[in-house]
Amino acid sequence: MSKQIIQTDKAPAPIGPYSQAVKANGMVFLSGQVAFVPATGELETSSIPAETHQVMKNLQSVLEEAKLSFEHVVKTSIFLSDMSLFAQVNEVYGTYFKGDYPARETVAVKGLPRGVNVEISMIAVVEL
Numbered sequence: 804m805s806k807q808i809i810q811t812d813k814a815p816a817p818i819g820p821y822s823q824a825v826k827a828n829g830m831v832f833l834s835g836q837v838a839f840v841p842a843t844g845e846l847e848t849s850s851i852p853a854e855t856h857q858v859m860k861n862l863q864s865v866l867e868e869a870k871l872s873f874e875h876v877v878k879t880s881i882f883l884s885d886m887s888l889f890a891q892v893n894e895v896y897g898t899y900f901k902g903d904y905p906a907r908e909t910v911a912v913k914g915l916p917r918g919v920n921v922e923i924s925m926i927a928v929v930e931l
Contacts, residue, residue, distance in 0.1 A: 804828060811868035814861045815839035818916065823865045826929070831869050835882065835924040836861040837916055851888050851920060855895040858923050866927060873899050875927040881909040882922040892921055
């Protein structure tokens with residue numbers, strides 16, 4: 804099995820020993836993204852919708868680097884600092900897909916990197 808590391812400057816650089824995404828066997832595994840703004844390195848946490856949009860934009864940039872789109876996503880994992888944020892995050896998240904939604908789980912966790920409220924990871928397929 805060969806694997807290809809996917810890396811773009813249009814998404815935040817990893818803050819640990821991991822890659823933005825890894826392509827292997829016709830699948831792309833995207834690491835969790837939080838709301839870092841790539842141009843500034845600052846976190847977008849002015850509101851839950853704004854934070855969620857930034858997370859999704861970061862994921863979109865990684866997908867685009869892999870020559871994919873949200874249409875290729877088959878699985879997402881959403882991590883929230885509190886389940887009370889679910890409705891706001893879900894509303895924003897849903898705008899990035901056009902039907903045929905991916906499988907998904909959403910969980911509340913004790914803490915997320917840098918004190919953010921939302922982290923999302925994805926798995927995509929290369930061929931539809």
